[in-house]
Amino acid sequence: MLVLGYELPNLEELYLNGNNFHGRIPNSIANSSKLTEIYLFDNNFISESPELSFITSFTKCRYLINLGFNDNPLNGILPVSVGNLSTSLQYLYGYNCDLWGSIPKEIGNLSSLIKLSLYGNQLTGLIPTTAVDLQKLQGLYLESNKISGSIPDTLCELRNLYELTLSQNLITGAIPDCIGNITTLRSLYIDANRLTSSIPASLWLQNNLLQLDLSSNFLRGSLLQEIGNLKVATLIDLSVNRFSGSIPSTIGQLQNLNNLSLAHNTLQGSIPESMGKLLSMERLDLSHNNLSGNIPKSFEALRYLTYLDVSFNDLSGEVPSGGPFKNFSSQSFMSNEGLCGDPIYGLPPCHTTGPKKIKLMLRVLFALLGIIVLITIAMALAYAVGRYRSKNLVENTTDFAPGTTLPRVSYYELMQATQRYSESHFLGSGSFGSVYRGTLNDGRDVAVKVFDLQHQNAFKSFDVECEVLRNLRHRNLCKVISTCSNQDFKALVLEYMSNGSLEKLLYSDDCLLDILQRINIMIDVASALEYLHYGYSTYIVHCDLKPSNVLLDEDMVAHLSDFGIAKLLGEGESNAHTTTIGTLGYIAPEYGLEGLVSIRCDVYSYGIMLMEVFTRTKPSSEIFSGELSLRSWINDSMPNAIARIIDSNLLAPEEEYYTEKLKCLSSVMELALNCSMESANERVNMKDVVVALKKIRFQLLS
CATH class of the missing domain: 3.80.10.10 (Ribonuclease Inhibitor)
Structure with a gap:
């Protein structure tokens, strides 16, 4: 138990960092009125009240220069009284301590502040405009919160600002045109927000800037x-x-x-x-x-x-x-x-060729060009007419990458590649057709997705997949090699994934996915969704996220597939009403009940899939009935009974690093719950999911 203030009235410096002290931070510390430095970080302190009353008590320390209470589970708000701390205060550290609520405008009273560090919390609201009064401020660190609104122009008036870090928030609008006025700026991090418009010309005039990170936004222009x-x-x-x-x-x-x-x-x-x-x-x-x-x-x-x-x-x-x-x-x-x-x-x-030979080849080429063109056109027309008369099949091959010529695959080659779609080549079936393994004439193994045109939505599904995959390229999206299409037959020729679907591996008795493999797979899926949601000119919603639609190549890299019911939202459109088509158990509430589709629907489905992957339990399992669901089952087990719900193959009490693994798995389940919140607005976004999972992976490997 800490009883410091009454016993040490002349104490000037107090260091209690990293000693695993727990309990409440005693207000009696403030009775040591001569304190200039208070460091209480990296313990298990909690606050006496959500308003962090100990901060109010510290207003008695009129000579206070440094105050650090970071890395404690305080779970409170910054009180208005923070503005009543000593005007001599130069350093205020309150990061990673579960702060929520907004930053009070009274923070502007701390006119001597040099560094303000509040990152890694749950702070919301706007950046207070009163920050303009912090004219001595050199470092402002607000990353990894939920701060919204725009970047206030008043920050441009902080003429001593050295580092500005606003990463991983919900900040919108444009980068202020006046950003070039901060001539002292050395580091600017505004990544993973929702900034729009172009980069202001004044930013390029920051000739003393050392680090610039504007990634993962919606910035445009040249x-x-x-x-x-x-x-x-x-x-x-x-x-x-x-x-x-x-x-x-x-x-x-x-x-x-x-x-x-x-x-x-x-x-x-x-x-x-x-x-x-x-x-x-x-x-x-x-x-x-x-x-x-x-x-x-x-x-x-x-x-x-x-x-x-x-x-x-x-x-x-x-x-x-x-x-x-x-x-x-x-x-x-x-x-x-x-x-x-x-x-x-x-x-x-x-194929290298000498200069002289190239010139000769060019002369021959130009000399014969006219003849070659005429012969080629004649042969092509004759061949096309002959094929049309003999068999009313027209194959269309779509170039999915600008400037790239894809190999044409004919109806007959697909028949031969799949041995007439024999049972031995059958890989699986979905809502709109079946998938077969095939080998093309060039020896390449492929997967051939044949659409069942008897299904009323098959034509639309084929068109949607073509539309989506024509314009998207990402290492974690299943690549389309070619298409074959006519009035009576439609097929996609896809990359062959030798390790099959995540669902197959997850429930296989012959293959056991360890913790790291599952985390890597889910990072791959999250990266694909992040690209769909933020990496293209319009929002793309997959709408049918589940383990069977995640395929794994020979290196166990995950690829998201099956875009048959994906939705492309129009310019400036963040959601739309549509007919609900998806898989029960994974569908977001607003999508299932109202037909309201947005990128948050994918986040919900991802959260359910994250739960399934680490519990090895389907959301449709017979153990769930009435009010009990996969999500509520996990939520009720957090945090003390997490070991009871995790896949028993992943964790054994007697194994080495049991506690560390359990902590990582608990973090995964917490993230899954944050993805699958009932209210769409409360769900995290896929950018945050990628960051969080990579952090968990790092902790697992440390």
């Missing part, structure tokens, strides 16, 4: 040539936004840059040759764009480059092989149909 002004920057992350246009050549002027990510945008044009001058570069991610042309050979000079990802673009030509390239794998270059190079990259070899 990247300006003025990006070259950020000459001291070491990190720039603009990934998962809606930026278009080309990569400015002036980016090569950022000689100190060691981490650059422009992934998951719609950037076009070539990769600037000048990027080969970024000699400090360690990590470079340009994946999931529409970039074309070659990978600059100048990249061979980037000797510190340890991570490169240019996958899912339209690049062509030979991949350089010198310098850092010898350490890269096929993952760096996948889904660029025009690339060639060393077989270790999983690419076809390049």
Whole structure:
């Protein structure tokens, strides 16, 4: 028991951090009125009341400079009395202590404050405009809360601000145009919010900025040539936004840059040759764009480059092989149909030809071009007419990636590939058809999804899948290789997933998925959903999330499949009414009862699936009846009876690190409950889910 204030009236410094003290923080500490520093962090302190009365008692400490009560389970709100703390207070640390409610406007009274750190809580409401009165503030850390509203222009008047961190909140609107006025700014993190519009030109004038992270927002527009002004920057992350246009050549002027990510945008044009001058570069991610042309050979000079990802673009030509390239794998270059190079990259070899031979070939080509065109057209017409007369089948192949030519697969080749859709090739069936394993003429194994056109929604389902998968590219989405379509037959040719569905593996007696495998699979699924919800110009709702629609390749990487009932919400449309089609047990309440579909419906289904994966219990299990459901079963078991509901294959009391594993599993179940809240507005988003699961994985591996 702590009794400090009455016994030590002349105490000037109090350090009680990391000692696992528990109980309430005694208000009597404040009787040591000469205290200048109070550190109570990393214990198990709780508050006497939700209003954190101990803070009110600390207003008696008129000489207080440093106050830290972070990393305690306080579960309270910041009281208005926080503004009555000493005007000498310079450092206030209240992070990771379950604070909720809004930041009181009285915080502006702390005129001497240098650092305000309240990250990792459940704070809501707006950033108070009274923060403008904190003119000495150098660091403002509010990440990982639920703060909403826009970034107030008043923050631009903090002329001593060094670090501004607002990541992982619910902030909307635009980045203030006045952001360039904060000439002292060195680190700016506003990632994982809901910011819109373009990057203000003034931000590119921050020539002292070291770190800039605007990833996972809805920012749009082009990247300006003025990006070259950020000459001291070491990190720039603009990934998962809606930026278009080309990569400015002036980016090569950022000689100190060691981490650059422009992934998951719609950037076009070539990769600037000048990027080969970024000699400090360690990590470079340009994946999931529409970039074309070659990978600059100048990249061979980037000797510190340890991570490169240019996958899912339209690049062509030979991949350089010198310098850092010898350490890269096929993952760096996948889904660029025009690339060639060393077989270790999983690419076809390049066919090199000398200059003289090229000139000769060009002369011959131009000389015969007219003849070749005429012959080709004549043969194509004759072949098409003949085929039409002999068999009324028309196959349509859709290019799902701009600029990419996909191989045509005919009706007859699919018949041959699947041995006329024999039972031995049958993989499974769904609402609108059946899936068969096949081997194409080029030796490639595929899955052929044949739609049952007797079903009234089969035509629509086929069109929806084509529409969705034509425009989307992500490593965790099932890739469509080709289609075969006519009035009487419709099929999708998909990547073959050798490890089958998550449902099959989860309930198999021959294969046991361990904790790490299940977490990795669910991270893959969450990443796919994050891309569907935030990585495209419109919201895409899968609408039928369940283990049978998650497929696993030979490396146990999960791929989300079956977009037959997916919904594409229009521009500016966050929800829509529709007929409820889905699988009972996974359907969100508002979708099942009202037909109201939004991305939050997927979050609900994901939460139910997360529960199922770690309990190995279906939501339709016969043990659930009446008021008892999978969710309520888990909710009633939290937190003390969690071991009773977890899949017994994952946890044994006698095993090593039992307590650590149980803690991780408890965090997974808590996340699942947050995903499946009854009210759609209370559910977390998929960005937060990805972050949370990766954190759990890190804890599991530590």
